Amino acid sequence: MVYLKKITYQYTKPDGTVQQQSREAYDRGNGAVILLYNIASRTVILTRQFRIPTYINGNESGMLIEACAGLLDQDSPQDCIRRETEEETGYQIKEAKKYLKRICLQARLPKFYISLSRSIRTI
Template identity: 55%
Template sequence: MPATPLPGTRVPDHRGRTDLDRTGLDLAGNPRVRVLAVELLAAAWHVLRRTTFEYLGADGRWTRQQRETYDRGNGATVLLYDPERATVLLTRQFRFPVYVNGHPDGMLLETAAGLLDDDDPETAIRREAAEETGVEIGELEHVFDVWMSPGSVTERLHFSAAPYTPAQRVAAGGGVADEGEEIDVVELPFDRALAMTTTGEIADAKTILLLQWAALHGPFRTR
């Protein structure tokens, strides 16, 4: 009897996805890379693949290589700032991956963020900001797009910034309980938040990048 196809390949996985083992086979943008095979290793909520490819080195030789990539989709994040009171609005939540890798309690201070799912970056970050902080964003500024861990994670993160006022906090925030989220909303003076990036009290990469952008090029660059 033929082997049963792995869920997520020819047959749908628990999220209805198929052909997860074909991602990358049609890449043609870099003539020094020839993708040979894609193996689906895991398809739980996100997707782990092992890709075999040939790479043309500077010495003119093709070498066969393998890379494992973790595909969790793309995401968006926003720095919420009050220019009049010189404050920023952050979140604090438990992150098991950092807890298991040396963080004292796993509770990270972060800018509001989330996966795009099927939305564009602006729609997604407006949704996430409302869910996590209770803020209805008005004006939104695109800052930059960054690959946060390009050696293994495919995610591209879309960064933005938006002013807020106390009146725009129309709900308590705290995240979506049905998704297991338990998020504290933390308002800090900008200068204190920036200083916390040097003491380790803020250790999240996206948050550090946005705070440094705000100090160098953004709303607090003259401070």
């Protein structure tokens, strides 16, 4: 479920003054992201995805180049990343190494990486 959350908080500026601020953020739930890395060619595999906000703001194709990612839904981060990797790239991965738990977004977004040592689609 996606919902808009409004938060009001006290922010202390570098000069020590305190200011009340309000912000809105959409909460879409937690997700996971993976960076697919080919050791032999020293390259990464990225996906090309259509994103409506970029289209609305002048990107004629609406396409962005991104790391493979998805929402958890009811899956574990590992299951999510396996599902999204196959869906978005065609690669089937068996295991990925987790290297960071959170980023500076509202959602939890575990990050994984896998080293690709061959050019076949099953890893």
